[in-house]
Amino acid sequence: MQSLYLRDDLEAAVCTGLPGAPVGDDDVFTAMSRLEGEVYRRAAGRSTSRVVIAGKAYFAKHHEGVGWPEIAKNLLSGKQPVLGARNEFEASRRLRAAGVPVPDVAAFGERGLNPARRRSFAFCDALDGYCSLEDIGHGWLATPPDINLKRALLAALGRLTAAIHARGVCHRDYYACHV
Template structure:
């Protein structure tokens, strides 16, 4: 059975109407960030507008088997990414904007697929919060509101059945003006990116919830957080009174801490 999916936003569809899209994207020139293991990631421009392309060329059966033997789910298509973008958007969470996606072929080892998103320009990664906040502590309000926002993103995502699998601060982007002002307001978007490993189910299994939260907590170890900061995250994430969140889900938070400590020790 042959599978074929193709979507291009109007400006790309018009500019590439004379091209065999999969063949064109497979070798299209641009600023390359990755080109190995069947995946090609690059930035390119069309009419002075910047985009990101992730092209999957099929990883082969050897790579699929190697991942399965290592108890890892192989990434065989860009479909994960575009469906995760659509999922986040449907739940009013900020993420990348789709400009195109496609997939062809029934054989998982040879399947070709791609996703194109608008380039998120003038943004910074939250990975730099540790150094920034050690040098310049934020106001209580900015810190509180940023923690609330991250907890809302994580809670909404998990409650509705999606896990990220690379849920670190480096995969959250916000306007780079934050690096200068150190002021965060609730109206400022925080974009969740790098969704190629995301999974979506009716209900999120506990182990994937722990892995996501443990990864996020580990990546925040360098950020000067207090116990009250952690409690604020927990309260917003669970949407429960703090006492209930800590007592009813005590084992969850203990396992999250263990996961974070394990990552730190590696």
Template sequence: MVELKAPLTTLWRGKDAFEEVKTLQGEVFRELETRRTLRFELDGKSYFLKWHKGTSLKEIVKNLISLRMPVLGADREWHAIHRLHELGVDTMHGVGFGEKGVNPLTRTSFIITED
């Protein structure tokens, strides 16, 4: 599943959004084995990318033992942004979301928001 909004709908038309996300370069804020957060520029505007590449069973168990829900992808943040907008809460604007795979250990997902 991929959901894109302007300007990504135009810039990435006919392209694989996951391949485009892989090529984005910018200021890296966090880079782990399974996650990367960076700020990048596109058409003179600044955006944030959060990219999730699966997780490990160890990470899932560690979170559950700590009574925290493990982060398995970008979908919760994408849905939360939409829900906040529905409630009239001023929050970030999501311009791109993608998710592929079913298994949380290998699922890949991304979210792109305006800076």
């Protein structure tokens, strides 16, 4: 089983010479899976990095399969296992269609029938020029902000969270560094 989605602008970049990406779904999947950039996070079987393709920045999330022990652990604890990048791809598309301001997915690929060994990737537009809530709050212990700023940020975060949950999405990685 294989799925491949490339947004029009990224497909054009791939077709006009993304390094190592000859035409054809199998070759594009492999080339996109191998793209690396500045690594932001690396864990067992997955990584997140910032890559630049044709002058445009993306955050690339690569999944290499979680293995049966991880699947069993999640199921036994009552959680739906995250088997790859498909959850993020579908959630982003659903939220954007509903007008929720989330990064757009520029590329998604998935390969493999075995859920424990399925490989996938998702490339989202980088949000250059934005500050995360973590960045904004850095140093607040030493220099607290104006109470009105804190209230405005809390209200905005509450509205965003309510909009995400109202669309049936549960963000399992919802930290200040991601908002």
